[in-house]
Amino acid sequence: MIEKELTEQLSNKLVEEASAQLEELGYKSQVYSREINLFYLTDGLRERIVQEEDKYKVLNTDLSFTLEEIQQEAQEHPERFSPNVILRPLFEELILPNLAYIGGGAEVAYWFQLKKLFAAYKVAFPLLMLRNSALYISRSNANRMHKLDLQPQDLFQDYQELKKQLSAQIHEEDIDLTAQREAVAAAFAEVEKLAKEIDPTLEKAVGAEEQKAHNALQMLEKKISKARDNKHEQTFKQLENLKDKLFPGGTLQERKDNLLTYKTNNPDFIPALIEAFDPLEFKFTILEEE
Numbered sequence: 001m002i003e004k005e006l007t008e009q010l011s012n013k014l015v016e017e018a019s020a021q022l023e024e025l026g027y028k029s030q031v032y033s034r035e036i037n038l039f040y041l042t043d044g045l046r047e048r049i050v051q052e053e054d055k056y057k058v059l060n061t062d063l064s065f066t067l068e069e070i071q072q073e074a075q076e077h078p079e080r081f082s083p084n085v086i087l088r089p090l091f092e093e094l095i096l097p098n099l100a101y102i103g104g105g106a107e108v109a110y111w112f113q114l115k116k117l118f119a120a121y122k123v124a125f126p127l128l129m130l131r132n133s134a135l136y137i138s139r140s141n142a143n144r145m146h147k148l149d150l151q152p153q154d155l156f157q158d159y160q161e162l163k164k165q166l167s168a169q170i171h172e173e174d175i176d177l178t179a180q181r182e183a184v185a186a187a188f189a190e191v192e193k194l195a196k197e198i199d200p201t202l203e204k205a206v207g208a209e210e211q212k213a214h215n216a217l218q219m220l221e222k223k224i225s226k227a228r229d230n231k232h233e234q235t236f237k238q239l240e241n242l243k244d245k246l247f248p249g250g251t252l253q254e255r256k257d258n259l260l261t262y263k264t265n266n267p268d269f270i271p272a273l274i275e276a277f278d279p280l281e282f283k284f285t286i287l288e289e290e
Contacts, residue, residue, distance in 0.1 A: 001090070001121060002038065002074045002081045006049070006056065007067070011037050011086050014116040022112055030110035037086040046082065089114055093123055100127040104254075132277040132285065133254060135246060136262060136269075139289040144242050148235070152286045159243050166239060170232060175225040177217050184213050 004010055015033040023029060039046050040058045047059045049070075056065040065073060074081060083091045089111065101111060108128050118125040137145065137152060145155070149169055154162060188210040195202035229236065248256040262269045266289065276285050 001087070001094075002078055003071060005036060005038055005087065006070055006074065009035050009051075010120060011090075011117050014120055015086055015113055018113050018116045022109065027109045027112070029113065030106050031085050031113060033086050034084070037084045039082040039084060041080050041082050048084075049081075086114070086117075090117055090121060090123060093118070093126060094121075097124055098126045100129050102129045102131045104131055104133065129280075130282045132279060132281075133252065134273065134276065134285040134287055136253060137246065137286065137288040138265065141242060141245055142288050142290075144238060148239060148242070152288060155243065155246055159240065162239060162243070163236060166235065167228075167232070170235070175221055175228060177221045181214060181217050184217065185210070188213070 012033045012035050015031075019029045019033075034048070036049050036051060036056075038049050040049050040063070045058075045061065047061060050057055050059060054066065056067070056070045057063070101107075103111070108130055111126075111128055115125055135152065135155075145152070148166065150162075150166075154165065157165070188206060192203060192206045192210075195206050246253065266272070272287060276287055
């Protein structure tokens with residue numbers, strides 16, 4: 001494997017192919033491949049190996065090898081070649097095979113990027129299992145949510161999308177002066193036509209006035225939107241606080257919050273998780289305190 005990585009650089013090609021296919025399906029790449037996905041280890045040193053013309057160089061050192069020399073080095077000292085994040089799972093599964101790999105959403109997507117690599121080396125690819133994840137809505141946050149007339153599923157939306165939804169619920173439509181801008185543009189087109197017939201030099205003056213009118217409408221649209229938002233500022237502030245509580249830093253609670261916080265506020269937190277989770281359900285769980 002080490003020799004093939006050095007001479008054929010197969011992993012980079014296969015991982016990039018798989019990553020492109022996954023991105024088309026809506027998955028974000030979790031790792032990025034290099035031409036050679038190996039480090040060189042010796043005397044406390046761990047540096048990337050790169051190929052430059054006919055030489056293999058170890059970055060940030062004076063070490064370099066010809067093709068023959070690095071092949072000999074791999075044969076005699078394979079322990080000096082360490083896999084990076086791309087090759088590590090392949091090495092692990094070759095040495096200590098697993099029936100399944102259980103991980104979060106990002107980890108499972110990362111393993112999908114490596115599937116073609118496993119197939120190329122004929123190494124058994126483990127079953128991928130999505131681990132349990134949950135959104136925990138405390139009683140106080142549940143009260144805020146219901147007061148805003150929202151459902152737990154709504155909260156997974158982007159804040160701006162939620163804000164639009166909330167605006168619609170309180171019978172406030174988005175401020176959009178597109179129709180008015182089109183009407184003004186049509187009126188100026190008539191004026192421009194008339195001006196050109198009388199004096200062609202007036203065309204630029206008409207265009208300048210049209211741009212002023214367009215800018216004025218755009219500014220008014222923003223002012224009206226801001227006035228509308230101020231009118232419901234408290235409601236939107238409650239929504240923003242709720243999103244921050246349930247998705248700290250814009251991510252899942254499990255990535256930011258300390259488990260003990262929930263345990264302290266609710267002594268039955270762990271039993272509630274055990275009761276709610278099914279390890280083989282492969283679904284995201286929403287737990288709402290009553």
